[in-house]
Amino acid sequence: MNKYCIVLLLILSFLFCACGRSSAVSAAGNDQLTEDADRSVTVTDQTGRTVTIEGEPQKIVSGYYISTSILIALGLKDKLKGIESKAEKRPIYRLSAPELISLPDVGSAKQFDFEKCASLDPDLVILPAKLQDSAQTLESLGIKVIFIDPEDENKLTEAIRLIGKTTFQEDRAAELIDSISAVSKELAEKTSTLEKPKVCITGNSNLLSVASGNMYQSYLIETAGGKNAADELTDKTWAEISYEQLLKWDPDYIIIAGEAGYSADDILNDTNLSECTAVKNRNVYQIPSSAESLDSPVPAGIYGSFWLASLLHPETVSDTDFINSISSFYKKFYGFEFSKE
Amino acid sequence: MDLNSVRNKRIFTCWLIAPVILFVMSLFIGRYPLSAAELLRGNSTHLNIFMNLRLGRALTALFGGFALGVSGFVFQCVFRNPLASPDVIGISSGASAGAAFGILFFSGTVSVILLSFTGALITLILTVLFSSLDRYEKSSTFVISGIIVHTIAQSVLMCLKITADPEKQLSSIEYWIMGSLNGISTGRIPFNLVLCIFCTCVLFVLYRRIMILTLSDEEAKMLGINVRRSRFLILLFASLSVSSVISLTGIISFISLLPAHIARLIRKDNSQTTMIMSGFIGGSVLLSADILAKSVSSSELPLSIFTSMIGTPVLIIYLLKERRID
Numbered sequence: 089m090n091k092y093c094i095v096l097l098l099i100l101s102f103l104f105c106a107c108g109r110s111s112a113v114s115a116a117g118n119d120q121l122t123e124d125a126d127r128s129v130t131v132t133d134q135t136g137r138t139v140t141i142e143g144e145p146q147k148i149v150s151g152y153y154i155s156t157s158i159l160i161a162l163g164l165k166d167k168l169k170g171i172e173s174k175a176e177k178r179p180i181y182r183l184s185a186p187e188l189i190s191l192p193d194v195g196s197a198k199q200f201d202f203e204k205c206a207s208l209d210p211d212l213v214i215l216p217a218k219l220q221d222s223a224q225t226l227e228s229l230g231i232k233v234i235f236i237d238p239e240d241e242n243k244l245t246e247a248i249r250l251i252g253k254t255t256f257q258e259d260r261a262a263e264l265i266d267s268i269s270a271v272s273k274e275l276a277e278k279t280s281t282l283e284k285p286k287v288c289i290t291g292n293s294n295l296l297s298v299a300s301g302n303m304y305q306s307y308l309i310e311t312a313g314g315k316n317a318a319d320e321l322t323d324k325t326w327a328e329i330s331y332e333q334l335l336k337w338d339p340d341y342i343i344i345a346g347e348a349g350y351s352a353d354d355i356l357n358d359t360n361l362s363e364c365t366a367v368k369n370r371n372v373y374q375i376p377s378s379a380e381s382l383d384s385p386v387p388a389g390i391y392g393s394f395w396l397a398s399l400l401h402p403e404t405v406s407d408t409d410f411i412n413s414i415s416s417f418y419k420k421f422y423g424f425e426f427s428k429e
Numbered sequence: 430m431d432l433n434s435v436r437n438k439r440i441f442t443c444w445l446i447a448p449v450i451l452f453v454m455s456l457f458i459g460r461y462p463l464s465a466a467e468l469l470r471g472n473s474t475h476l477n478i479f480m481n482l483r484l485g486r487a488l489t490a491l492f493g494g495f496a497l498g499v500s501g502f503v504f505q506c507v508f509r510n511p512l513a514s515p516d517v518i519g520i521s522s523g524a525s526a527g528a529a530f531g532i533l534f535f536s537g538t539v540s541v542i543l544l545s546f547t548g549a550l551i552t553l554i555l556t557v558l559f560s561s562l563d564r565y566e567k568s569s570t571f572v573i574s575g576i577i578v579h580t581i582a583q584s585v586l587m588c589l590k591i592t593a594d595p596e597k598q599l600s601s602i603e604y605w606i607m608g609s610l611n612g613i614s615t616g617r618i619p620f621n622l623v624l625c626i627f628c629t630c631v632l633f634v635l636y637r638r639i640m641i642l643t644l645s646d647e648e649a650k651m652l653g654i655n656v657r658r659s660r661f662l663i664l665l666f667a668s669l670s671v672s673s674v675i676s677l678t679g680i681i682s683f684i685s686l687l688p689a690h691i692a693r694l695i696r697k698d699n700s701q702t703t704m705i706m707s708g709f710i711g712g713s714v715l716l717s718a719d720i721l722a723k724s725v726s727s728s729e730l731p732l733s734i735f736t737s738m739i740g741t742p743v744l745i746i747y748l749l750k751e752r753r754i755d
Contacts, residue, residue, distance in 0.1 A: 198595055292597040293532075296612055296729075320727050327728035328604055330611050331482050333460035335474070347597065349536040360481055360614050363474040 131253050133234040134246065135220045141232055144256040145211035151194050153178060154238055155214040157386045158248055160185050161264050161421040162257045170194045170208045180380045184422035206231065212254055238385040240307050241272060248387065264387055264421060271390045271413065272311060275397055278404045279313025285400050287314040288339040288366070289375075289383065291326035292348045295355055296334070300327050304385050305345070312396035314341070331360045342366040343396065344374040346381030373399060376428055379418060388417060440695055441702065444709045448491060451716035455487040458720050460727070485615035488622060490719045491712045493674040496625040497681070498688035498711020500667040502704050503632055505689050506643045507663055508572060514686040515671040518575030518664070522582035523552025524675045529589040529602045538612050541605070542621070542676050549672035552578045557661065567646070571664070607731030608681035610719050621673040628670035629708070635663055636701050643699060681718075682733040683740040684711055691740075694747040714740050 128142040149170040150156040156171050157180060165185040173196040175181055181188045192208060195201035197218045205213060206229045213226060217237035226233045234254055238244035245265050252261020289305040291297035299305030300321035309316045317337040321327045342355055342364070352372040361367045375383045375392055382392030391414045397405040411428065418426040456479070457463065463483070467475040497515075504513040515521055527548020531541035559574030593599040632639070638659045641649045649656050671685065692707035693699070718735035 292594075293601040294536075294612075297600075300728075318727075323728060325600065328609070328611060329727065330460055330723055330729050331614070332478060332723070333727060333729075335478060336461045349597070354537070359616070360477075363477055 127256070129253055129256070131234065131250055133250060134237040134243065135217050135223075135235040137220075137223060137235070139232060139234050139254070141212060141254050143211075145232075145254065147208065147210045147212075148255065149194055149205055149208055149210040149213045151200055151205075151219065152197070152214065152216040152236065154216070154244075154247070154384070154386050155236055155251060156181075156188070157380065157388075158251050158264075159214075159255070160188075161387050162248075162252060162255060162260045164255055164257065167255075169210060170205060172196055178380070179378060180386075180422070183379055183424040184418075202226070202229070214251060239304060240385065241268070241311075241390065244385045244387070244389065245269070267417060267420070268387060268390050271394060271417075275311055275313070275390075275393055275405070279397055279401055282313050282401055282404065284313060284315040285340040286317040286337065287312075287341045287343055287396070287400070288317045288334065288337065289343045289345060290348070290355070292345045293326065295344070295350060295358070296330065297326035297328050298334075299345075300324075304389075305383055308383060308389070308392050308396065309343075311390070311393035312400055314396065314400050334361065335364055338364060339366050340369070341371045341373070341400065344372070346375040346377035346383050346392075348374065371399075378429055379422075379424075379426060387421065388414065391417065437696065441706060444695075444706055444713065448495075448709050448712040448716060451713055451720065452487050452491050455490060455716050455720050456483050458724050459483060460723065481614045481616065485613050485618050486610050486719065486723075487716070488615075489610055489613050489618055489674075489677055490716045492622055492626060493678055494684060494712035494715025495708040496629045496670045496674050496711075497685040497715070498692075499629050499632060499704060499708040500671050501685035501687075501711070502689035502692065502707040503639055503663060503667045504685070506639050506699060507660060507667075509643060510572075511690065512686070513572075515668065515675075516579070516685075517572055518556045518668065519552040519577075519579035519582055520549045520668050520671055521675060521680050522579045522586065524549040524672060525602075525606050525680060526582045526586040526589065527551075528605045528676070528679065529586055529593070529598075532598050532601045532605065533589055533593055538617060542617065545605075546621075546672055546676035548582070549668070549676060552582050553665070553668045553672070555581070557665075571660070604731060605679040607733045608675075608679035608736075609722065609729060609731055610678055611723070611729040613677060618677060621677050624673040625670045628666045628673070631666045632663070632670070633701070633704070635659075635666070636704065639663055640699060678732065680733070681715070681736050683736040684715055687740045687744050688714065691744055691747055694744075694751060714743075 127144065128140060130138060130140045132138050146167060147169045148159065148164065148167045150159055150168060151172050153172055159165065159168060165188060168188060168191060170192040171188055171194065173193050176189050192204060194205045197216050200219055200222055202225055210231060213231055213233040215233060215235050217235045220235050223233055234250060236247040236250060238247040248261050248265055252258045287309045289299040289309065291299065298318045299316065300323040301316055301319040302322050302324055306316040317339040344352060352374055355361060355372045356367055356370060366372055375381065376395060380386050380388055382389060382395060394410050394413060398407045398410045415426045418424055461478050463475055463478060468479055501514055504515060504517065505511055508517065524545040528541050528545035531544035555578045556571065556575050559577055560571045563570040590599060590602060593602055638654060641652050641654055642660060646656050688710035689707040691710050692703045696703040696706060714736055717739055718732050721735045722730045722732050
């Protein structure tokens with residue numbers, strides 16, 4: 089019996105150690121930045137790695153559309169020497185930095201091109217946390233790399249601060265963060281006391297995949313003063329559901345992901361959904377994606393919530409407010425005039 | 430002997446009733462709280478869900494499972510190989526590649542169904558073409574050309590997957606390959622169901638030829654049938670019925686391979702009753718898998734998980750029984 093107790097104790101103490109360590113890492117990830125006087129900076133990236141950057145990076149490679157978008161907003165587009173695949177498909181580049189489209193392609197999260205990246209001789213590489221296994225390979229090539237993981241607004245703020253720090257653009261980063269949190273605060277003030285309609289966000293691939301309670305999209309709904317009808321799901325990616333499940337949840341609004349291959353008409357004309365409240369009241373809309381898909385955690389992502397709030401609560405948040413606010417945001421940080429179409 | 434046949438009859442009746450019970454269960458189990466009282470009262474929401482969603486799904490599971498079970502039996506007889514299934518001649522890879530093409534370049538369920546059916550047909554035609562290159566009329570030629578076509582279809586599928594956006598289409602493709610009856614509504618199934626029922630009926634009509642083909646080619650020739658033509662005809666109809674089902678459901682593991690084995694373990698012969706039974710077992714397994722897939726969690730789960738989970742234990746039980754008798 090005693091032996092079992094000892095084993096149990098050992099296991100428990102091991103578990104405590106493990107827990108302790110992981111919380112230490114996330115605390116460090118938050119804000120443990122130390123700067124040296126000789127313009128070298130040490131940061132902890134969003135996967136918990138410690139990286140020291142010596143001297144202001146002049147050649148930056150970004151393998152993630154979110155970091156690319158952050159870099160543009162920080163005014164660093166001229167220092168970008170390589171970006172992720174399929175850049176030509178992102179209208180934000182065409183609008184704010186057309187020269188990026190012709191930059192060398194370093195691959196995607198699915199397939200990162202180490203050789204191409206090394207040939208660009210970058211001072212700093214920014215990649216999504218999904219690619220963290222490649223850290224060692226890049227380090228052995230003598231390349232500095234940081235990983236970002238902007239899954240929600242806090243983590244996006246952290247990512248912006250991290251990129252600001254490593255590129256020596258802290259002031260601009262702080263300005264960007266302030267703009268985002270001002271909008272977020274404004275929305276919270278306007279919508280927190282209002283009734284929360286049920287909203288379902290359907291995915292890019294088909295109308296029977298929805299955003300679960302664990303996804304960024306769920307956060308987007310809550311910030312806009314709504315309730316995610318699919319809250320009970322805990323999937324990390326779009327969850328496949330049935331027509332019946334959608335009818336059971338009976339959302340007041342169906343919102344289609346920004347880059348979806350189907351339109352609001354497809355849902356409005358789907359006879360299987362004709363009994364759904366959202367369809368009956370014709371409350372089916374697609375998230376604007378004329379510049380960036382506003383349901384992704386890019387710096388302008390908060391405007392996805394702003395836009396949704398203007399649909400859910402038109403009496404307190406007007407469409408003109410949304411257009412004015414997003415236009416001045418894009419004008420200030422990206423240097424172009426926003427239009428909804 | 431007499432006792433055995435009584436027992437056999439009882440088992441047969443059990444497997445005959447099982448799909449009927451499961452069919453009714455499937456009609457009344459689902460995410461939406463459907464009530465019989467509301468249905469009788471004529472509540473339009475309830476009626477709509479029942480007629481458009483539940484009925485279509487249950488019918489597809491019943492007839493689809495039946496057709497897959499029967500065609501699995503037929504493939505195993507014709508190739509004289511217990512491991513033969515429609516996968517052997519590349520139909521399912523063809524259907525997958527077709528579906529992936531549909532998911533990538535078109536949107537909407539109907540185009541995916543059409544393209545995966547087309548994909549299955551193309552692989553079937555290619556398999557027949559390649560096998561006709563061989564002057565000798567061996568059944569192994571069919572298998573080899575099947576493997577060739579299967580490999581081609583797989584590489585096409587890989588090419589399509591690599592171009593797919595992981596956030597959008599790739600997950601849909603992966604999901605399709607695991608099989609699901611989600612999204613099927615009554616309006617979308619008539620063509621496929623009629624085709625699969627027709628082909629299955631033809632297979633029953635061709636039963637005598639199928640049995641003759643289980644003999645060696647020489648013996649079959651002596652019995653006066655044209656081996657090559659018969660084999661072609663039988664495989665054509667079996668493949669057509671499989672294609673019409675999997676283009677609706679996606680690839681479902683186990684379902685075309687094991688029902689025939691279970692049926693044969695119970696009946697211990699290759700009679701017509703065994704063939705029917707294999708269909709009923711297929712239908713029952715698919716219906717129960719679908720009931721689980723749509724009710725276990727709020728999100729839809731792929732069918733293949735459950736068909737294997739239900740099917741393999743049944744097979745293991747029968748194998749163990751077999752050993753005890755021996």
